Each structure stands twice: as structure tokens, then as C-alpha cells.
Amino acid sequence: MKHAVSANDSFVEFAGVQKSYDGETLVVKDLSLRIRRGEFLTMLGPSGSGKTTTLMMLAGFETPTSGDIMLDGARIDALPPEKRNIGMVFQNYALFPHMSVAQNVGYPLKVRGRPKAEIADRVAKALDMVHLGSFAARMPGQLSGGQQQRVALARALVFEPKLVLMDEPLGALDKQLREHMQMEIRHLHERLGITVVYVTHDQSEALTMSDRVAVFNAGIIQQVAPPSELYEYPANSFVAQFIGENNRLPGRIEAANGALCSVVLANGDVVTATLTEAAGVGENCLLSIRPERVQIAPAGGSLDNHFEAVIAETIYLGDHVRVRCVLDGGAEMVVKVGNVEDRPVLAVGSRIPLAWRAQDCRALDAA
């Protein structure tokens, strides 16, 4: 009974998947991941972290060295790409330059032997869906990057696949267009109810679009979690470093006290921090504090940690001011101060009191 429920729950499942190209090093090390039906899952990681290889194994262009990949309850390891019925959007769109927009979008239907009238009908609908209804007769070369991206999207969706894979589809677009397309893809996903597996190395893109993000590094999934959890509760220092900005203070965990622990810094200062699974008592650790969670507040307040620092540099960024401080112990810390009316005077060289809560300070592995 439990098996049936889990099969229903996870639409795509990687079970102990490994991939090696040269028989010596593993590009993907023991990957286990379940993707739910209708979910927007992003694989995020630096280049060479194994995320694209994982996507290619799912698409059928690479075969796992070991392990199983299940799609909708069935093993797909032996299925060639064309039999998997998975839509895919490529990094550089991969539109066929010798075919018109309509022919490109109609291609998956044509190779499936659909009647001409049906193809024309569904192509028109798919192009309308991406707001390119009037571009059917154009050649891909005559379109802008954003329009080509939309055609690629329509082509990957026109045959109504249950699963759509996207391999850094917005990488070639400029910032503004990219943000616009992120929302458009997000809305399409919500409207069509398809499962999307998205690969990117852009963390803000991952946070914007995904239901859940799988952070890859060195062939291992570091953490799979919804964007807010990923940012608020990074599982290890790699995730903390990769997603957003963070201040890192090296230290040693002296003692644990329930969910909290006390960490001794190099200069003997003690910080109260949140204990995580990444580091245990007696171990070296790296404290991770988000810059916007550090407050400028005098000692004696309700916050758990209080330190004095000297302002080394301020950068005015419109909505906030970035303040680079040096703690008394010599460690650097970046503080984001909201650009509000009663913001304190921030003169370089002046001393300011810093404070933060134990919940916002996570004791992670010292890697």
C-alpha cells in the first residue's frame, strides 16, 4: 500500500544513480531524488556540479552508470529519448534553422504522424499560448532571442508532454527579458499543470521560479528544499554560500543547549548560534549569518549576540546601504541597512554596535 502511494506521489524518481564518463571519476555520485507530479523543480549548481548530466540522463541522452530512473512508475533506463515523451528546451533553443516557426513547432506532431489539420490547429494554439500567433511563417533567424525562446517553449509543449526539461533556457537573454520570461514560464507551468525540471546556475532564477530547488555540488545533491527554506535554513556552508549572500565566521562548537549552541571564535569571543546537522559539538564550524539579519543595535537589547565593529566601507545601493565592517576580532562582516528615514549615520571609521539573533546564525560545517 505504501509503495502505491509513493509511486503516485513521486512522478520522477532517481534511485542511487551514478554517472561516470571515464570510469575513474563520478560526475554524479549516488543521486536519489523524487520529483512530484506537477512540481517545478530546479537543479541549481555551479558548472560541473552534475546538474546538466542528471538532466541528460532523465532526457535519455546519457545512460546512468548505475542506479534506476523511474518516470511515472516505470523504469526508463532502456527507453530511447524519442520514446520518453519528455519535452525539452535547450540552452541555445536548438530551433531548426531550415524550418519556419510553424514547422518547428509542428515537428513533434509531424514525427508522430498526426493529421495535417490537427497539426495546424495545435501549432496555432501553441503559438498563441506564447504570444507568437502572427510569427508562424517566419524563419527562426528572423526572430529575437526572446521570441526564439518562446518558439522553443511552444515546441516543447505542443505535444502535451507530462514532463518538460529546461536546460538553462534563459542563459542567453539579457537581464530584463530573462526576468520577464521567468514569470512567463512560471505562469505557463501553473496553467498547464505540467511537471518541470529546470536547470540553472543562476540562484535568483531558481528562487524566483521553483517549488523546490535541488542544490548540486561536486555530483552530490547538497539540499532539496523550497526556496525560502533553502535561504533561511541552509543545510551546509556550500548552500549558505551559493544561495544569497552570507557572512562567515569560523569557530568551534563548545557546547550545545537544546537547539542552540555556543561557538568560540578565534579571538575567544563567544557566539550563540543555531545547531545544525552539518556540525557537532567539539567540531570546527563556520557560522553563517545573512547580511540583512545583522542589526545595528546597542548592547543590552533582546538580541542574543552583540559585537562592536568599525565601518570599513559603505556602498549606497538605493533601497539599502551595504556596510562592510571589521569586528574587533578582525573578522569581516557585511551588513545591509535598509534605506529608511531613521537610518543611523554610517561614517567610515566610526564604531557601531552590531547584534543578531541566535536563530539567524547557523553553525554549519567548516568545509
Place this chain on the structure above:
Amino acid sequence: MAVAALPGEAGPAGDRTSLKTKLRRAERVNRLRSFSLVAPLLLFVLAVFALPIGLMLLRAVENTEVRETMPRTIDALDAWDGRETPGEEVFAAFATDLVQTQKDRTTALVGKRINYEVPGARSRFLKAGRLVDAGGGGPWKEKFLASDAEWGSVEFWAIMKRAGQTLTPYYLLTSVDLRQDAGGAVTTNFADQSIFIDIFIRTLSISLVVTLATLVLGYPVAHLLAILPPRHANVLMILVLLPFTTSILVRTTAWIVLLQSNGVLNDILLALHLTTERVQLIFNRFGTVLAMTHIQLPFTILPIYSVMKSIPPSHLRAARSLGAGPLTAFVSVYVPQTLPGVGAGCLLTFILSLGYYITPALVGGPQDQMVSYFVALYTNREMNWGQASALGGILLMITLVLYAVFNRVVGIDKVKLG
């Protein structure tokens, strides 16, 4: 507003014209600079390539031998109506000219030129030369007619008159198996001289077969080159380019060693009992096409390879992910994108094949000689440069027409050669 009042800053209209002039001036300097960069090569090509070829091509219609060596005869023939044997004044002029040509030793030259159109004319001219050398005066008409009745032929004098014109369609017509009859009308050439249409068809068909053979053999190699990892692709590329390091003559001769009746290939065939007697593999069409295909392969492969290299591998993957099987994806997505390269490679090989000379001469039989062979024959052995130029000119025309057709169909700008 102080800015607008600055000197040299006219209103919008004035601004625009001065901008245009400035732009033109700037562009002129650039154009001069780029021209001066190509000028040395351009002048070199013009001087040693375009000009000589142009002059050679002129020889296809140039016809000054008779006019220069027998000016009096040609002048006298101007007045002749062409209905019956010319009168004494023509024969007298002819005799005077012959005295001069005997002195200049050019009688044989004129005789040879007339001989192209009137078989046997050369020996008659030489005989006539001896006749005038013998001395004695006229009347020349009777003397000539007495020595050879053919001097009375109206047709001969008509051809003589026509041969006196400085331009002639004779060589070009002969090259396509046509001739002018005595009246000047164009008709089919005599059967024993109608060989050139066959030769052109043979040239085109050998080139076509060679082109198709290189395409069939080269396309998979080009594909392999394009998809192999760089380390292996480099080795394969060296193998493809290896033939370029050996001269055509050596490679062609090597084929003789391989293919001759007592050659390596026949030995192997016999040893394997695939044949019971030695097979004629060379000095025929098979040997010619084989050797030419071998030499032309890199020319077909390289343009195809360079186009294939530019096709992103994601295109085939995209086609597969969209539901096309490997073969469908290859045929419907990959092959169409390689067509400009296929066109360029085939055009290159076809055009180069049209001009083959050494290879068919060495490994072909008499029935496999192509146009170039006859160009060489007329240039070196027959000393008939007019005919050689006419054949060469027609071959050049065919090439240009093919090029134009290709440009129209594929678009030469889409072709990348490297």
C-alpha cells in the same frame, strides 16, 4: 542656447549634409586603404592570370594567319561574287602572295589553316609554292588549274575568302560539332570530325560520377570528423589531408601499381578465388573514376565538414526529444542543414574534375580522355591554338553556367569553405 551659437554648428539641415560629406570622406579613405591592401595581389592576378587567359580565349575567334600572309589574294577576292571560279586577277594576286610566303617560309602555315576546312589543302599549297618557285610568268589561272583541277573549285575559294576575315566562328563551331558550309550556313560537321560533343558529354559524365562517388564516400567521413572528440578528429583530419602532401602524379602512378593486371589488387582477387582470371581494372573508365575520386575526396569532405561542424549537436538531441527516431532526426534535421556544404563540396569537385588531364591520361583508356586532354593535344601536338582555346573557352562557359545555377539555387553566400 550658448551651445547652438558656437561657430561651425549650423542648423539641423546643414548639420546633416556636412555629416554626409564627412562620412563619405571617411569612407573614401577606408576604401582607398583596403584597395591598396589588395592592389598588389590584384595586379599580379590581372597580369599573370586574367590577361593571358583573356588573350588565349581571343584565339578561339582570332583568324589573322591568312589575312596577314596573303593580303593581295584576300583583297582580290573581295570583288569576287562567289558564283564561279575567280578570274585571273585573283590567281595573279595568289601567285604574288605565294612568292612572298615561299620567301618567308609561311606557305605551310596558310596551307595548314585552310587544311582545317579543306582536307588536303596543305599539300596543294606546298605544291603551288613549288610552282611559283619554278618561275615564269602568268597567266596564272591556267597554270594552277593545269597543276591541280581543285584550284578551280568554287567552294575552295569561298572558304579561302572566308578564312581571310580576321574573326572566325570556325573553332567554336567545330568544338560543338558544327561547321559553316560554302554558303556560310551553319550545319552539322562531317561525321569524322564530329567528336567534341561526345567528349564534352564524357567529361561531364565522368565529373558527375566522380562527384557522386566522393559525396557518398565523403559524407560519412565528414560527419565522423564533426562529431568525434577533437583528439581523434585531428588524427582523422590528418588522414583526410594526407593525400595533399603527395603530388597528383605520384598518387595516380600508385594506382597503376595497385590496379594493373599484374598488380596487387588482382593478385589478392586471384588469391581469394574471387575471380578466375585477371580483371582489367585500369586503362578504362573504372580506373579513371577510381583515381579521380581518390584525389577529389578531400575537396568534397572539407566544405561538408565545415558546415557540419557549425551545426550544434543540440539540434539532433532536440529532434530526438521531440519524438523523432535517430534516422528521422538525421534526415529531417541534420541533412538539410548540411546541404550548403554538400553543394559547395560537390561544386568544387565537379568543377575541378571538369579540368582533369593527367589522371585520365595515365590511368584511362582512349575512350576516357576528357576535354583537357584535347586542349593539350591541340596546343602541344597539333599546334592548333585556335581549337584549343575554343575548347577551353567552352569548358569555362560550362563551369560559369554551373556556378551561376548553383548560386541561384543554393546561394553562394551560404557556402563556407573553411
